[in-house]
Amino acid sequence: METKKKGGFTSSIGFVFAAAGSAVGVGNIWRFPYLAARDGGGLFLLVYLILVLTFGFTLLTTDIALGRRTGKNAWEAFGSIRPRWGFLGKLTFLVPTMIMTYYSVIGGWVLNYATVYLTGRQHLAAEDGFFTSFITSQISPIVFMLIFLAMTAFVVYAGVEKGIEKFSSVVMPGLLVMIIAIACYSLTLSYTDADGVTRTGLQGLAVYLIPDFTGLTASRFLGILLDAMSQLFFSLSVSMGIMITYGSYVKKEVNLNRSIAQVEFFDTGVAFLAGMMIIPAIYVFSGTEGMASGPSLMFVSLPKVFASMGAAGTVVGIVFFLMVLFAALTSCVSIMETLVATCMNLFHKDRKTTSLGIFVFALVTAVIICLGYNVFYFEYTLPNGSTAQLLDIMDYISNSFLMPLISFLTAIFVGWVISPRWIEEEMEVNGEVFRKKKLYGFMVRYAVPVVMAVLFLQSTGLLGMILG
Ligand code: PHE
Secondary structure, eight states, X not given: OHHHHHOOOSXXXXXXXXXXXXXXXXXXXXXXXXXXXXXXXXXXXXXXXXXXXXXXXXXXHHHHHHHHHHTSOHXXXXXXXXXXXXXXXXXXXHHHHHHHHHHHHHHHHHHHHHHHHHTTOXXXXXXXXXXXXXXXXXXXXXXXXXXXXXXXXXXXXXXXXXXXXXXXXXHHHHHHHHHHHHHHHHHTOEEEOTXXXXXXXXXXXXXXXXXXXXXXXXXXXXXXXXXXXXHHHHHHTOSSXXXXXXXXXXXXXXXXHHHHHHHHHHHHHHHHHHHHHHHHHHHHHXXXXXXXXXXXXXXXXXXXXXXXXXXXXXXXXXXXXXXHHHHHHHHXXXXXXXHHHHHHHHHTOOHHHHHHHHHHHXXXXXXXXXXXXXXXXXXXXXXXXXXXXXXXXXXXXXXXXXXXXXXXXXXXXXXXXXXXXHHHHHHTTTSOOOXXXXXXXXXXXXXXXXXXXXXXXXXXXXXXXXXX
């Protein structure tokens, strides 16, 4: 059998850890908390949860079932069902290729922070300008990226069972324990600032959990909705072929209904806990203004919070950045694995040679991205108004532009070309009950295409033009 030859997950829980390893990454620990903090905590949380249970569930189910039923990578999966739709596989393959160019750069940043804390230089990280001066320097971001990339390549090189499954099965449970410990610690914090105002972790928790509808306008709500939706794609690693690849490694006996629910639960749980660990801490030490800092929350604001915790802050800082490092590694592994698996098929080469080839590709492109902050520095305004360098442009094209487009096309393909039945059959292949069948059919035929079309127009700036 082909599946034997190419390797696969040995157990259902091994698959869940590996897929959760892909899903849980800097998206959960860095992106989710800053979006939640910026978008007012509770309301964002509520919107996100509803989207996970509807859109997240639909997209994840589609990818994994497509992968398992065809036993193929995205590149070939679509074309093997309907040859005319082969283009969609190639388009999908573009996303991990683009993400590969910059994910290891961010991994390198995280590795640098972990090293700073481990070597007792944590005061440096809390200084103003530390982050900017690091990423704009010419050599060290490249060195840290190289080490991170080499670690990733090593796991992929070791293969699916011995590399990915084993690594994820150790890292993921460990990550969960660490994150719960820091989240609980965060709630016990209390701080009195120079004005004599005391803020506690529990008050911070309330800001995070209780939706605040005051002053909510329709356009602000739409903004929150779009933030939550793009976060969902990125966080679940859907619509980029990765979950199709992992799905193709799953044994037929595995109950997909259960595994998919577990992956969703794990990913959302970690994001929720990451918010619970970061938001109260930021609130305690810098109030609600601190919460609005956006992308720099983890790299700039959080080290300051750790610094103000005294000795405990050093320990928490070490644990925190190590945890982010592992989460980033398992995600980067899944991106590289998708590229390697696809190229192994395309070029009929073995895993070792292909891993090496992809490693070289990733290295060259990542060096260019690193140099985007100095040698190749420029400022480009994206359709959404933010200023971008090379890294942000790659991120924007892959996450904001290609992913809605791919989800749209995939939903049309499943909903209207092959029919949702095709996916439902795979979900019930061992006689399981696909309980959310009705929801799935409705989502994939109507809700996903409509919402993705709107998101796509929005990301290209066309929506703004149409609405004037
Ligand atoms: N899902 C990962 C995260 O939350 C990111 C990721 C993106 C992983 C793309 C794989 C591919 O960080």
